[in-house]
Amino acid sequence: MKIISTLEALQQERVQLAKEQKSVGYVATMGFLHEGHQSLMKRSKAENDITVLSIFVNPLQFGAGEDFETYPRDAVRDQRIAEQEGVDIVFMPEAAAMYPGNSTIKLHVADRVDVLCGKSRPGHFDGVVTVLSKLFHLIQPNRAYFGLKDAQQVAVVQALVHDLNFPLEVVPVSTVREEDGLAKSSRNVYLSEQERQVAPAIYQALQKAKQSIQDGAKDPEKVASAVKEFINSQTSGRIDYVEILSYPALKPVKEIDARIIIAAAVYFDKARLIDNLVLEADGSIMDRF
Amino acid sequence: MKIISTLEALQQERVQLAKEQKSVGYVATMGFLHEGHQSLMKRSKAENDITVLSIFVNPLQFGAGEDFETYPRDAVRDQRIAEQEGVDIVFMPEAAAMYPGNSTIKLHVADRVDVLCGKSRPGHFDGVVTVLSKLFHLIQPNRAYFGLKDAQQVAVVQALVHDLNFPLEVVPVSTVREEDGLAKSSRNVYLSEQERQVAPAIYQALQKAKQSIQDGAKDPEKVASAVKEFINSQTSGRIDYVEILSYPALKPVKEIDARIIIAAAVYFDKARLIDNLVLEADGSIMDRF
Structure with missing residues (x-):
């Protein structure tokens, strides 16, 4: 398993994978992996030559007063889980590399966000589609796997891919639950x-x-x-x-x-x-x- | 030379080019081609295996009262010029295919636009980066060629590619002029x-x-x-x-x-x-x- 932390190294790796004609499945996460994430990795492994996992706690999708600072992080454990699941590449960029300065280009989600979680998290999905646009361009997956526990996120990502013609398939994956039914989170x-x-x-x-x-x-x-x-x-x-x-x-x-x-x-x-x-x-x- | 008008046909063609490991150069135009465009095509031909030309008068980048309806069009002549220049693929989509309905995702250019042409054309560059994001995803060029006559456009496209990590190089090309110095347009x-x-x-x-x-x-x-x-x-x-x-x-x-x-x-x-x-x-x- 390769652990990549710079954009340049990932870009080089991606060029190599294209030369080898490998299909790429992608699981975007904020880390602190659980069985919900593992089900996405398993599905990607089954359907693609190469599985890329990104771990990035995206500051842009947290609002003021939300839990960006205290969001749980455990890189060592995450890497062990990724390795167990047979992930090929873990991409863990620094925030300064992902957001090197003020961005000229702003993405805004104008629909599907005034309901559910979007209602109480203004700007949240703008941050989600911005980071995913960047990660999709860096990783260039053939398929991207998202858990249906965040069903609004799946709907917004599907709109992103559809509206801007991203050359990839969004694959929704069922929520994984504890034995008593509680959704993993x-x-x-x-x-x-x-x-x-x-x-x-x-x-x-x-x-x-x-x-x-x-x-x-x-x-x-x-x-x-x-x-x-x-x-x-x-x-x-x-x-x-x-x-x-x-x-x-x-x-x-x-x-x-x-x-x-x-x-x-x-x-x-x-x-x-x-x-x-x-x-x-x-x-x-x-x-x- | 292939003339492609549907998104699906272009996507199929692009998959085939990836299988053949072809490098792709791209020239985005609104048609009514002149020697400025031809210099972009020549440069792309020289630097890539395959050159794709798009001809699409993008309604989204015209403001109210601007010349969208009367913008000059001549598809037959454009195709002849493209053929002469050795273009491999001409992509001429319908507006209804590019914009099938209200878009959930909006792109906004928040910098580099309150000056020069942007000042008198509010929303113009939002339309430019939206259509280019879509076309970049459909065509997946390695290099995209833009004329420096629209130097503000080149600057905005460079910001788009940089901010969102599009996997392509923006290549600015010098303005082509008439013998008396007037820029071709x-x-x-x-x-x-x-x-x-x-x-x-x-x-x-x-x-x-x-x-x-x-x-x-x-x-x-x-x-x-x-x-x-x-x-x-x-x-x-x-x-x-x-x-x-x-x-x-x-x-x-x-x-x-x-x-x-x-x-x-x-x-x-x-x-x-x-x-x-x-x-x-x-x-x-x-x-x-």
Whole structure:
């Protein structure tokens, strides 16, 4: 496994891979890897000659008062996990190399962001598409793998690739969960023991919503209300949102009659957890864009 | 020579070129080709295995009241010229294919645009970097050739490539001129016979400025004033601007002691002409970034 930290070394490596006609799969992360990331690496390994993992805590996607400084980091452990998963190249650039000065070019996400996490994180997705544009150009992947736990991010990245004709395929990958259903997340370490015990209620509430849609429920407001009630009754968390929207356009729906996302975000004492299900009209899980 | 009009056909062609390990040079144009464009094609031919020419009158870079509708077009003649120059692929997409709907992702040029042509064309360079991002992704050139007649465009494209780490080299190419010094331009056809006779005074004024810098002139205001006076005394045109700025940062300078651009824009009855010289501190012509 090669560990590359400069843009120049990565660019040289990429030229060599092109000469060798290797297909490249790419997993973009902010490190502190967990089994969610590992499932992305496994999928990339299965579908490409070479798998590149980037570890970069991107300052541009954190707002004022967010957890950029305290975002968990463990490079040694991350590299061990990447090695175990058979990753070929780990790219770990310095922030000063990625953002060497004021940028003349600004990217802005003008749609799909006034809902869900985008609503409470102004500018967050502008930072995401900026860093991904740079990383896509540096790594030039054939396929890029993103976890559906951040389903809004997947929708925004799909728009980025579509709108600007990036020559790559966005591959959404199902959320990986703990045995009790809690979605894997780097931020789960922030939960108190008591919070950790009740946190699976978020997923349980989404599962109940899925069941009600399979049983014929069509009214998004009623389904969302039931999700909120369940989370409120089972946890000490404060609900940020529970929303049902079309997917990936992320528009309000009057009736559940096409592909939708049911998404929830819940504040606990030191962590804000998100989870979601992307469902077809009949309540079955989305498999592929 | 292949003429390709759909994005899908171009993408297939590009995959094939990658398999054959061909280097690709790219010339982006809005058509109505002239010897300026031809010099870009010749340079690309000399430096790459394959030369791709795009012809696309990009609606996004025209403002309200500008000449999008009347911009001169002649596809048959353009294809003949491209064939003569040995171009391998002409890409002529439909606007509906390039812009299939409202874009979620917006690109904005936040610097280098409040001067020169950018000042009187708000949003123009946002349209330029948007279409070029798309075309760069579709064509994936190793080198992209741009004429220094649009020196501000070259500076903005260089910022685009630098800021977002596009894996390509921007190659600036010297302005091609008529025998009397007038810079070649698709818009020269709009000049009246009398205007055409006096228009070379713009270049003559820039040449005089170059000479005065070589003779030791350091004050940008004095040099610019002399350029304005000469153009006013020799033509019926109305000066839009004459500016001396650092290059490619395009910032005001107090003294001519590093690389600068002297640029002029002059309105005639039905055409606005631009011209410039990019000079080193000693008054010699810039050769390369």
